Amino acid sequence: MECQKCKKVLSKKGAHFMCQGSCQGTFHRSCVKGLAADMKAGKNRIYCNNCEDEGSDEEEVEEEVQDLEKILKDIQKKVSAIPGLKKHLDTIQQSISVLSDKYDTLLFEHEESKGKISKLEKTVANINNRCVYLEKYNIALEQKLQDAEQQSLKQNLEIVGVEYIPGEKLREIVTKIGDEIGVKSNDIEWVKRNIQAKKENKPSSIMVGFKPSGIESREEWLVNRRKLIELNSSVFTGGSATNKVYINENLTKATKTLLWNAKRQLKGTYKYIWVTNGKILAKKKDGDNTIWIRSEIELGQLSK
Structure with missing residues (x-):
């Protein structure tokens, strides 16, 4: 019997390595690469170098098959979840549809509110203008009444x-x-x-x-x-x-009050403050024009 590797005759009494792989060959132990190291490490070597490579390929194939089976299971698991996802998506779609309708309603109401607010703002502006007019009218009317009252005391x-x-x-x-x-x-x-x-x-x-x-x-x-x-x-x-x-x-009470306030507020700014024919007059200094103070508003403007 000869060695499958070196083709030399195997001794009958020597220790040989018998491959359990597809070749079923017998080898000198020295002809099997790595055998001595495996035996020293305590590993049980059953394949020759050629069959070991084939075994690796088979293992790789087997691993690939296992990976594919695992991937297939994952795919099947995910595919089985699709009906539930579809149902969930349908629910979400319905919710979105409801929200969309509500948003459209809110948008419409918002536009309506903007129109109402715009009208209210115009109304308020008109009322404010009316109030300003009435306030000025009342001031003028009050001034006329005071002038008439003062005139009655001339x-x-x-x-x-x-x-x-x-x-x-x-x-x-x-x-x-x-x-x-x-x-x-x-x-x-x-x-x-x-x-x-x-x-x-x-x-x-x-x-x-x-x-x-x-x-x-x-x-x-x-x-x-x-x-x-x-x-x-x-x-x-x-x-x-x-x-x-x-x-x-x-002087009327209103004129006396206005005179007293004028003297108090314009003190130090206007040199002359006096009354002639019921009119409160003021002058900053000699040579300046005489100012007629008719109301608290005019007095406030002079004070500034």
């Missing part, structure tokens, strides 16, 4: 600072004041205390009304009122009070 004067003494004779006191400043009292129609305007710790003012024909006489009183600067209440009443006495135009 024949009156107000004397401030005269002490009240029980049993006083106002007519005589006013006549004394007129004599002191060099004006006549013949055109005076009535004299009375303004009880409603009494201030704390101060005597109420004396209101003096002139006849319709006594307008010029009233103006003389106003022109000469500065002559009272050195005189006080006791000169005219014989009382103990030494209040300074002033002659002013008879």
Whole structure:
């Protein structure tokens, strides 16, 4: 018997390697490559070098078959899930359809709302414009009423600072004041205390009304009122009070308030602030134009 590899005769007593592969050949142990190393490592070698390669190919084929079977199982598993996925997709599609309908409804309602909002904005703008107009109209009307009220007082004067003494004779006191400043009292129609305007710790003012024909006489009183600067209440009443006495135009409550605010707000900015014929006038300095302050709005503009 000869070696399948080297073709030399095999000894009858020697140890040989018999391949269990397809060749079923007998080999010298030295002719089987790697056999010694496998035996030393304790591995049980059953194939020769040629059959070992064939065995590897078979193993690879077997592994490929196993891989294919595994892939096939995965495919079958995934294919079996397709009906469920289709059902799930149908559900999703229905939900999307419902959402789409709702979105269309919302979009339509949104467009409707935009139209309504636009109309409301125009309505509000018209109302605002109307309110601004009415506000200006009311201010103008209020101004006319105040002017008319002030005009009704153009024949009156107000004397401030005269002490009240029980049993006083106002007519005589006013006549004394007129004599002191060099004006006549013949055109005076009535004299009375303004009880409603009494201030704390101060005597109420004396209101003096002139006849319709006594307008010029009233103006003389106003022109000469500065002559009272050195005189006080006791000169005219014989009382103990030494209040300074002033002659002013008879102003409405609104005009008095506006005058007081003007003096407070324009102090330091306007040199002159005074009243003539019920009109509050102001001037920043000598040589400037005179400004007529008609309302709190105009006063606010001047303050800025």
